[in-house]
Amino acid sequence: MTTLASHTPSVRLAEGWALTGTITLAVLAASALVHVAAGGGTDGFRAAIRLTARTSLVLFLMSFAASSLARLAPSPLTRWMIRNRRYLGVSFAMSHVIHAAAIIALVRADAALFWQLSTIGSVVTGSTTYLVIALMAATSFDAAVRWIGPRAWRSLHWWGAWYIWVSFVFTNGKRVPMSLWYLVPVALLGLAVALRWMASRRMA
Numbered sequence: 001m002t003t004l005a006s007h008t009p010s011v012r013l014a015e016g017w018a019l020t021g022t023i024t025l026a027v028l029a030a031s032a033l034v035h036v037a038a039g040g041g042t043d044g045f046r047a048a049i050r051l052t053a054r055t056s057l058v059l060f061l062m063s064f065a066a067s068s069l070a071r072l073a074p075s076p077l078t079r080w081m082i083r084n085r086r087y088l089g090v091s092f093a094m095s096h097v098i099h100a101a102a103i104i105a106l107v108r109a110d111a112a113l114f115w116q117l118s119t120i121g122s123v124v125t126g127s128t129t130y131l132v133i134a135l136m137a138a139t140s141f142d143a144a145v146r147w148i149g150p151r152a153w154r155s156l157h158w159w160g161a162w163y164i165w166v167s168f169v170f171t172n173g174k175r176v177p178m179s180l181w182y183l184v185p186v187a188l189l190g191l192a193v194a195l196r197w198m199a200s201r202r203m204a
């Protein structure tokens with residue numbers, strides 16, 4: 001049903017591909033802001049890397065837990081999440097593209113500092129996760145779903161989501177010895193799994 005509200009610009013920006021555009025621009029603007037606030041240079045790039053790791057996590061969790069939340073707690077918000085699950089997923093990929101751009105800027109500004117923060121192992125595992133994210137984003141269009149078929153699509157997106165989940169647990173978990181605050185994202189990732197489990201039990 002078409003309502004007056006569905007015509008307002010703010011509502012249009014929060015739905016579909018426009019939502020992906022809005023979120024991408026917001027993450028880009030926030031990254032530029034933290035870069036400047038940190039004094040620019042390598043500190044600025046590091047601030048943008050950390051910010052985009054966090055925005056990516058929030059966007060990933062929203063699409064990862066959307067259907068479970070809609071089943072367990074139906075509300076306008078959870079219905080919006082499920083309706084826009086694909087667009088939140090692609091927004092997550094865009095946020096991670098900005099993570100990559102800030103990493104490349106850091107490498108170009110100070111490669112030695114980058115290698116103090118990373119290992120060959122973390123670059124290989126991180127790049128593999130990027131490959132999974134790229135495959136999922138590239139198949140987030142109706143034409144791609146038709147092309148690979150619904151079975152392959154479901155399988156790719158199911159395994160891909162879990163692969164990304166493990167990557168987030170690992171990348172946050174390994175930082176817990178540096179700061180206990182990293183337990184917050186790890187707990188949120190655990191909560192998302194608990195929600196999926198509770199939703200699947202309710203279905204059974």
Ligand code: HEM
Binds near residue numbers: 046051054123167175
């Ligand atoms: C080749 C790929 C990647 C590279 C080279 C890379 C590099 C980095 C670097 C250098 C930092 C530290 C920034 C700092 O402390 O100043 C960082 C932070 C982080 N990255 Fe990435 N990253 C990659 C991919 C990923 C992926 C795929 C994920 C998750 C799915 C991820 C999640 C994180 C997280 C959670 C942080 C910590 C953010 C925080 O401090 O809150 N990264 N990354």
